[in-house]
Amino acid sequence: MRQHGQVQHERTTSERTPPRGAYHHGDLRNALSAAAAELAREGGPEAVVLREAARRVGVSPTAAYRHFANHADLLKAVKHEALADLADALAAAVAKADADADDADAADADADQHRSPGAADGGGGQQRTRAQARARARLSAIGHGYVDFALSAPGLFRTAFCHSGTADGTPTEPEPFDLGTERAYRVLVDVLDSMLAAGLIAPARRPGAEITAWAMVHGLTTLLLDGPIRDLPEADRRRMVDDATATLAAGLAASTGPGSGSGAGA
Amino acid sequence: MRQHGQVQHERTTSERTPPRGAYHHGDLRNALSAAAAELAREGGPEAVVLREAARRVGVSPTAAYRHFANHADLLKAVKHEALADLADALAAAVAKADADADDADAADADADQHRSPGAADGGGGQQRTRAQARARARLSAIGHGYVDFALSAPGLFRTAFCHSGTADGTPTEPEPFDLGTERAYRVLVDVLDSMLAAGLIAPARRPGAEITAWAMVHGLTTLLLDGPIRDLPEADRRRMVDDATATLAAGLAASTGPGSGSGAGA
DNA sequence: CTAGGATGTTCACGCCGTAAACATCTATCG
DNA sequence: CGATAGATGTTTACGGCGTGAACATCCTAG
Structure with a gap:
């Protein structure tokens, strides 16, 4: 699997992008598509289920709709x-x-x-x-x-x-x-x-x-x-x-x- | 589309037709798989929905379970x-x-x-x-x-x-x-x-x-x-x-x- | 500091597959 | 011929899914 999507959001507190305050995930879109990709890897396109991806990321199902228009859109990202x-x-x-x-x-x-150094x-x-x-x-x-x-x-x-x-x-x-x-x-x-x-x-x-x-x-x-x-x-x-x-x-x-x-x- | 599936089960009461004969609906299994095939034709495998097939045949959703083990089984018939x-x-x-x-x-x-009758x-x-x-x-x-x-x-x-x-x-x-x-x-x-x-x-x-x-x-x-x-x-x-x-x-x-x-x- | 947009949550709706209990029909046996 | 058992179909119910609406929280620009 490709590495990106697992970026895991650095923990260095001094960074500019550190909102790890639980409420705002920080990189939900990537996290969701990575989780969805893992679902796809495990079970194919039918296993790409929005609610399960959200569950794995630890977020409510409808949160996904802030980053993907709908299920098909999520699937497209996985594709x-x-x-x-x-x-x-x-x-x-x-x-x-x-x-x-x-x-x-x-x-x-x-x-x-070694065999024939000067072979024409x-x-x-x-x-x-x-x-x-x-x-x-x-x-x-x-x-x-x-x-x-x-x-x-x-x-x-x-x-x-x-x-x-x-x-x-x-x-x-x-x-x-x-x-x-x-x-x-x-x-x-x-x-x-x-x-x-x-x-x-x-x-x-x-x-x-x-x-x-x-x-x-x-x-x-x-x-x-x-x-x-x-x-x-x-x-x-x-x-x-x-x-x-x-x-x-x-x-x-x-x-x-x-x-x-x-x-x-x- | 193939013709069978629309066989419509003859109404001649005197027929023997023992195995898959006419009980209630007459030929539910074929009717359901035909309806499901039509769904597949219209919208591909994802459109093969058991409840919709039952609806089109005019039967309750769970009636299908007398003839197909589950949704996958119905889909297999369509395949x-x-x-x-x-x-x-x-x-x-x-x-x-x-x-x-x-x-x-x-x-x-x-x-x-017409051109060269005897060409060797x-x-x-x-x-x-x-x-x-x-x-x-x-x-x-x-x-x-x-x-x-x-x-x-x-x-x-x-x-x-x-x-x-x-x-x-x-x-x-x-x-x-x-x-x-x-x-x-x-x-x-x-x-x-x-x-x-x-x-x-x-x-x-x-x-x-x-x-x-x-x-x-x-x-x-x-x-x-x-x-x-x-x-x-x-x-x-x-x-x-x-x-x-x-x-x-x-x-x-x-x-x-x-x-x-x-x-x-x- | 404050207002507003971005992000996430809760609640709700309708659809789906499917299990369990119940009703009805038909064929067969005594 | 009438009872009975099994095949067939219905009703009810449950949990899961995609998704819309209203609400909560956070972040950032003015």
């Missing part, structure tokens, strides 16, 4: 937090893949030096292979990171993607999903860009690849979490993720332009 | 119904694609006959192309059918895939998703089999292809319905579906075995 957590997890997974690749390259270079050409050809391996590893990392996050914090993941629209006529408020503002999305864009640069994506397929890739990984996660293949042994699950990202990578690499592979239907 | 509706839509979409292909083939044959070899080569075009069209059809169903009945779709597990400790009852019993799944298997037969899927990628394909289409649907690209103009949406199924088809066709395309991560 933001959950999405941010996901973005953190993805970024960390990709960073780790990069670090691992660095290590591997360093080891290779070391071995090279060996470097150039490897350069490209290395960039490709790196890019592939990043795709795999983001896929596994996505799935791992969802399975390690299912309630939070479900909350991040739960439907907000209050079906009874409310005008479908804009979800907290500003494609482009969203960090998770940018991590993905970055990974796809590196794949394109490494020649692993056919340029014609680059546009729209974010959606295709996201769809594949998100759908797989959904199926693994709540769908027909939930409760799969870890080994099988990892293989499914590998299969799916491999098929995805192969599809993105294929040079046949989009639209020629299907679309023959009326 | 089954929603899944069945989805299966119907997919089967219909694939059937339509096949019918269209038949028409096209017939037209081609007609044209051929033309048939053999076309045979394979036709099978491939057919299989591709089927994949496209199932993808569009899936998305179209979700967008035309969003509440029902969300209900079909909503999480049931009552987070507060209940032992994760088995969802109504008996992969293999589920008709929607078998429609997909059928489509993938025809693609394999037409040589559109590398045999090494056939295992697990159901999940990969389902994941792609389901994920895309989720993103289009509640995700970052909801409210997309129809034309763009159709293009996204075409892109995604094209990339999927290309990925399944690629001969590089699964696992070589990624999986370089730790």
Whole structure:
């Protein structure tokens, strides 16, 4: 879980923001959304219950209405937090893949030096292979990171993607999903860009690849979490993720332009 | 919506209809689940409210407890119904694609006959192309059918895939998703089999292809319905579906075995 | 120092899921 | 054929939820 929200309001009496006089909480909004996020982590979106969050914070139920318009508003805050957590997890997974690749390259270079110090050409050809391996590893990392996050914090993941629209006529408020503002999305864009640069994506397929890739990984996660293949042994699950990202990578690499592979239907 | 549930139980007094016959209401269980399904269609899983369903059927709230263990049980029935509706839509979409292909083939044959009655070899080569075009069209059809169903009945779709597990400790009852019993799944298997037969899927990628394909289409649907690209103009949406199924088809066709395309991560 | 806004509390209402006790209907058995 | 037991539906009641209204308290600007 992200650290903020637990700020706990410093006890240094001389501070400017010290109203710990019990009546005024000091940071109720954050405290409430943190409590609500914890509820979401424990039980998913349905467990995000305003009164319980207030109870945990030690405040009366209606106090929440000074900081959130209503229950949906509180839930929206939790969704933001959950999405941010996901973005953190993805970024960390990709960073780790990069670090691992660095290590591997360093080891290779070391071995090279010891074995054939003056070998010609060996470097150039490897350069490209290395960039490709790196890019592939990043795709795999983001896929596994996505799935791992969802399975390690299912309630939070479900909350991040739960439907907000209050079906009874409310005008479908804009979800907290500003494609482009969203960090998770940018991590993905970055990974796809590196794949394109490494020649692993056919340029014609680059546009729209974010959606295709996201769809594949998100759908797989959904199926693994709540769908027909939930409760799969870890080994099988990892293989499914590998299969799916491999098929995805192969599809993105294929040079046949989009639209020629299907679309023959009326 | 599927027709059953509205069966309205015949009034012929002489009927045997022993198990779920007409006692008081006649067919309360079906009436309730139909009303609940209508609620789901109108407002998604959260709108499935036991008391409202009872109200619509004209019965007291607690009457439902003679036919459903609790609210979750009622919701499960609705999920089954929603899944069945989805299966119907997919089967219909694939059937339509096949019918269209038949028409096209017939037209081609007609044209051929008029143009070059005795052309040698033309048939053999076309045979394979036709099978491939057919299989591709089927994949496209199932993808569009899936998305179209979700967008035309969003509440029902969300209900079909909503999480049931009552987070507060209940032992994760088995969802109504008996992969293999589920008709929607078998429609997909059928489509993938025809693609394999037409040589559109590398045999090494056939295992697990159901999940990969389902994941792609389901994920895309989720993103289009509640995700970052909801409210997309129809034309763009159709293009996204075409892109995604094209990339999927290309990925399944690629001969590089699964696992070589990624999986370089730790 | 004081007035007013921000923050939190108490009380109240209607809706929900659901348990318990009671009423009614229907099929079956003596 | 009439009694009886079980299936079906109703009434009543309880606690929990989201939320509005009126009231209390605190903090800060004038």
